[in-house]
Amino acid sequence: MDKHNSEESKILRTRDGYPIADNQNSLTAGPRGPVAMHDFHLSEKLAHFNRERIPERVVHAKGAGAFGTFTVTNDITKYTKAKLFSEVGKQTPVLARFSTVGGEKGSADAERDPRGFSVKFYTEEGNWDMVGNNTPVFFIRDPLKFPDFIHTQKRCPANNLKDPYMRWDYWSQCPEALHQVTILYSDRGIPQSHRHMNGYGSHTFSFVNDENQRIWVKFHFKTLQGIKNLTEEEATEVKAKNPDSATEDLWNAIEEGNYPKWRFSIQVMTEEQAQNHPDNPFDLTKVWKHSDYPLIEVGILELNRNPENYFAQIEQAAFSPSAVVPGIGFSPDKTLIARVMTYADAHRYRLGTNYQQLPVNAPRCPFSDYQRDGAMNYGNNGGSLPNYEPNSNPNAPKPAPNYAEPPLSLGDVAVDRYDHREGNDDYSQAGDLYRLMSEDAKERLTENIANSLGEVPEDIQKRQLCQFFRADVDYGRRVAQKIGIEIDFSSLPKEAQAVTT
Ligand code: HEM
Secondary structure, eight states, rough: OOTTTTGGGGGOOOOOOOOOSOOSSBBBBBTTOOTTOOHHHHHHHHHHHHHHOOOSSSSSSEEEEEEEEEEESOOOOOTTTOOSSSSTEEEEEEEEEEEEEESSSSSSSSSSSSSEEEEEEETEEEEEEEEEEESSSSSSSSSHHHHHHHHHBOOOOOTTTTHHHHHHHHHTOOOHHHHHHHHHHHHGGBBBSSSSEEEOSOOOEEOOOTTTOOEEEEEEEEESSOOBBBOHHHHHHHHHTTTHHHHHHHHHHTTTTTTOOOEEEEEEEEEHHHHTOSSOOTTTTTOOOOTTTTEEEEEEEEEEEEEEIIIIIIIOOOOOOOOOOOOOOOOHHHHHHHHHHHHHHHHHHOOOOOGSSSTSSOSSSSSOSSSSTTTOOOSSSTTTTOSSSOOSSSSSSSGGGGGGGOOEETTTTTEEOOOOTTOOOHHHHHHHHHSSSSSSHHHHHHHHHHHHHTTSHHHHHHHHHHHHHHHHHHHHHHHHHHOOOOOOGGGGGHHHHHHHH
């Protein structure tokens, strides 16, 4: 029997499962009260209500979203190994969220403001979040300026009013904002609805193909509904009649089967072209000329399913530029790098440390890690597998070096994961310390170690003994003797043999 449709499941209960006989009348001493303290249904109901609000997004608080599919229409496998693009016709489920930037969660949709354009692709290799805007550029090129810039778009600290003084005071001192300011006050400054605007990744990202070759890339989503905007006067009227105009438009279109679509295209630039580019190709305030870097079609994004529950699926959705999949990566754009760091931090504050476990955020591919516990943790929390790595458990998750990205060369240095052991001597100072000890102290040290090390399997004991030998032969010998291990010096690794002879 489907437990969600059974008669039992339709009984109103407390969150502990107790059936509720009366949801209209509190438990009281006589008909005129007072209420009895042990009416736990009343206290649970009021207490939960008190905790219904969570922090709204610090920016992009007002938004609407829907689910859909992304379908590949053109082969771009020569640029990226990302499996969501692996063949023409391939479909990937998505969640999209559109937003204004500066307003609060209850603010009007038809404001003159950039629009957020976020798409979460639930791919077979994890989630790829494309967290862009409806403009190909942005107001700042250095992330250090973001909080100040956003303060100017919000309310005046003195009187809590929107204040043109703040924004023009700031912009007039930040010429790098002029490109985006020009778009914001142009005919495209107030999109008529979320369906009638384009989306852009804005930053330069990277693609890596099967041969581990990198290419720089920009993302473009062109609306197939056509671009439509409001004039200042029209927007004033729309806001007065329906502050939720764009939210309602998206919902109704999908309910009516009029599914909105966008054509996803890319611009690509080779590493060599980037070196010879007249501007910094990683500058978020600039576009790449389409005449030099023409659009290459990739596929169609279609939204065809409204959320069942706004809070669970849209408010709790967490989009982050750090969510990428193999074959899609970052670029030296400093604002992008800062965003990669900061969004997950915002999610932890807004939704909690285990926000990736929420159904709308969880990847659709199998996943395992060494993160444990934390508030509101559910699932099996790693079960009985070790909570540290490296470990000797054959069933525990292990890194897969074949997913390493190619090093990012920046002239004299390259950004890569360097082995911190290379060129480092981890043994001499430990050995020096040992040799400084008195005979008694050496005995106590090796006794303490043996008492603990004696408890673990022999392969781990031998691995650890190698380290003691490398620090000091006597150190190794004493521990070995105390845990009853006969050392065949010829079986030790070459470096250890060298110090034992
Ligand atoms: C949301 C920070 C630049 C697009 C957010 C949030 C933060 C943030 C903290 C709220 C996240 C949440 O609570 O879920 C920053 C910082 C930036 C930056 C520090 C620069 C240093 C940008 C740029 C774009 C962008 C350049 C677009 C190209 C968005 C979008 C959202 C968002 C679309 C809403 C995501 C959603 O739908 O949930 N940003 N942002 N941001 N940001 Fe940014």
